[in-house]
Amino acid sequence: MSINRNSVISSKTIAAAKNAALDLNNKYKLSSMGITMLPVSVLNMGKYQKELNIERVKRIVEKFDIHRMRPIDVSLRDGEYWVFDGQHRANAYYIMGLTEIPAVIHKGLTYQEEAYLFARQQEDVGSVNTNHKWNALREAGDPETMDIIKLCKDWGFVVLQRNNHGNNIKCVKTLRDLYREFGPEKLGTILMCIKNSWQYMDHSVDVPIVAGIAKLVRAYPDKFDFNRLQDVLSKTTPKLILRDMEDKHHSVRGEARRAAYQILDLYNRGAKNRRLSAAALDA
Numbered sequence: 001m002s003i004n005r006n007s008v009i010s011s012k013t014i015a016a017a018k019n020a021a022l023d024l025n026n027k028y029k030l031s032s033m034g035i036t037m038l039p040v041s042v043l044n045m046g047k048y049q050k051e052l053n054i055e056r057v058k059r060i061v062e063k064f065d066i067h068r069m070r071p072i073d074v075s076l077r078d079g080e081y082w083v084f085d086g087q088h089r090a091n092a093y094y095i096m097g098l099t100e101i102p103a104v105i106h107k108g109l110t111y112q113e114e115a116y117l118f119a120r121q122q123e124d125v126g127s128v129n130t131n132h133k134w135n136a137l138r139e140a141g142d143p144e145t146m147d148i149i150k151l152c153k154d155w156g157f158v159v160l161q162r163n164n165h166g167n168n169i170k171c172v173k174t175l176r177d178l179y180r181e182f183g184p185e186k187l188g189t190i191l192m193c194i195k196n197s198w199q200y201m202d203h204s205v206d207v208p209i210v211a212g213i214a215k216l217v218r219a220y221p222d223k224f225d226f227n228r229l230q231d232v233l234s235k236t237t238p239k240l241i242l243r244d245m246e247d248k249h250h251s252v253r254g255e256a257r258r259a260a261y262q263i264l265d266l267y268n269r270g271a272k273n274r275r276l277s278a279a280a281l282d283a
Helices: 011-030 054-062 087-095 111-125 130-140 143-154 172-198 207-219 226-234 238-248 255-268
Strands: 036-039 043-045 072-077 080-085 100-107
Touching: 011 036, 011 054, 011 087, 011 100, 054 087, 072 087, 072 111, 080 111, 087 100, 111 130, 130 143, 130 172, 143 172, 172 207, 172 226, 207 238, 207 255, 226 255, 238 255
Parallel strands: 043 080, 072 100
Antiparallel strands: 036 100, 072 080
């Protein structure tokens, strides 16, 4: 398992939760629901899983409720058991020192199918955020997700990596929305513009910057001059845009809209006949 059993939970709390869990395990052992008692030690976690939230595991133990616990879902693949729903419950059982956990075993699933099931069922119950779903679809080899990742890579960017470098794009919803709305060519143009303007400078793909440019592209689909945008962006820095958007447009709701207004100010400066009306951003 992926959690250290030496937690800050008191032994008394663990003992109480363990007794309740044992009662639940006995109930499942006697049932005819197709539920198997699996050794906790044999469980594996796929890369599509959310990052383990240790605080959530502790809450499960501290507030163990026999009426809310359900079996974990496990895929039997290549002779090994892979948890695609229930990693926090499994880790709670591990903390309590239990050797077995109730599980529903699914056979015949590929790794990609497990990732799809994780993304879909977690979306249905509303317990997965956009980043979790992106990671699951990436692991599943989802064609759209893989195409976006390749497009970013073509321009030297990575998506949702565990670093804060200037080439690490985290606004995956914006990426997907732009891809679906304008297609890969225009998304590629936006990435090219950011790359050529700042060469992966810190904050160059922060969420407000990318989402702000996206709002400008939507507001002016036929009038937007990317060559001009690249020119004005190259004369400033992402950090200055993030600072000035708060100073000059603090009354505007939403970071993306504030960034869009600030970038539009730069775009219109000295533009003469090429100025774009801010009214389109308010529509």
